[in-house]
Amino acid sequence: MTRYSRITGTGSYLPPRRLTNDDLVAELATRGIETSNDWIVERTGIRARHFAAPDVTASDLGAEAARRAIEAAGCTARDIDLIIVATSTPDMVFPSAACILQDKIGAHGCPAFDVQAVCSGFVYALTVADAMIRSGSARRALVVGAEVFSRILDFNDRTTCVLFGDGAGAVVLEASDEPGLLASDLHADGRHVGILCVPGHVSGGQVLGDPLLKMDGQAVFKLAVGVLEKAAHATLAKAGLTEADIDWLIPHQANIRIMQGTAKKLKLPLDKLVVTVDQHGNTSAASIPLALDHAVRAGQIQRGQHLMLEGVGGGFTWGAVLLKW
Structure with missing residues (x-):
């Protein structure tokens, strides 16, 4: 009998401190930005984000x-x-966040490790778990995306510091006789x-060097829409x-223009x-599971539906996963 995997539970968490754009604008003004x-x-389409x-x-x-996620999975x-x-x-630096998290939730003894593919990380991790x-x-695997990007932002650079937020999302992925994760496609350049x-x-x-985030926004935008379309089709x-x-298309929540551009290339109605980027900002590897949990708990996603998850991030990494819910 062929063995498959299915998501049986989702969960997410945002730190309590919520900053609207106006809140952040006021803070930046004190720096002369x-x-x-x-x-x-x-x-960007961003209106608020959460900082830990x-x-x-x-x-x-x-x-x-x-x-x-574990509670939702029963x-x-x-x-x-x-x-x-x-x-x-x-x-x-070490040990991994996975080992530290393992101790915090009391899941001792099983393999635990991190995946580093930046904003594509959750797609990579889900593919490995499958x-x-x-x-x-x-x-029964626990796959988590968790970030505190506020720690690596340059608050003297208004083109990047307004984009990111902190948060976490998780899923429980279980063995199943019926297909759940149907296919995936991963790349890096x-x-x-x-x-x-x-x-x-x-x-x-x-x-040594500069420990703060650097981004060429135009170059990222140009690459992102094209590679996401190809990964989805593959x-x-x-x-x-x-x-x-x-x-449902559940993309990495980086920029509403990239997300809408990808949807249009896939001939999908908006x-x-x-979309959660407006309230969460870009939470890197956490953004897809955060958006997935939001849509599940809001009742948008129904059993039997097909979900396309896709991400693109530093590396340059990108990939997509197709699920039957």
């Missing part, structure tokens, strides 16, 4: 999202036999490392389906696009 709500909304408190880590956010942390955390902002379940290496990166590292107890082809079979 001028911007406006209209400028941010017009270029200084003592709150990615694993803290991820653990809360994980608990909610199981316990002891039932989890694989943990994968997608993050670019781990708690420390492969491990299909191979028989795991039966290291020639584009410089267009989105944090070019710093720790050496001898000091930070994934559909692997599953033997077409654009018309997509019930009412099939799940």
Whole structure:
């Protein structure tokens, strides 16, 4: 009998501190940085984001999202036999955020590791978990995207600091006799490392280079729409389906113009696009599971529907996953 994987529970968590564009504009003004709500909304679609408190880590956010996903799946942390955390902002150099999260939720003993593919991280992690379940290496996986991007923002650069937020999303992926995750398509092209990166590292107890986020927005935009369309079509082809079979497009929540551009290239009406970027900002690897959980709990997503998840991020990485809910 062929072994598949299906999502049985979703969860998400946002830190309490919510900053509207006006809140952020006021804070930036104290630094002599001028911007406006209209400028941010017009270029990105973002109206608010959440920032974690200084003592709150990615694993803290991820653990809360994980608990909610586990509850939704009707199981316990002891039932989890694989943990994968997608993050670019781990708690420390090592051990992994996954190991720290594992301890916080009480799921001791199972394999736990991080995946680093920046904003594509959740798509990568979900694909790895599916492969491990299909191979028989795991039966019930916890896949988490968790980020505290506020820690790596340059608040003297208005083109980037207004874009990002903190948060976490999680799913429980279980072995199934019926197909759930139908197909995926992953890629990377290291020639584009410089267009989105944090070019710093720790050496001898000091930070070498620049530990703050750098982005060439125009270059990212140009690459993103094209590669996301190709990844979606490749994934559909692997599953033997077409654009018309997509019930919901759940893309990485980076920029409303990129998201709408991708939907149009896939000939999807915009009412099939799940949008949370306006309230969450860009939460990197957390954005797709955050948006998925929002749509599930809002009753938008119904069993039997096809969901296209896709992300693009620094590396340059990109990929897509097609699910039957």
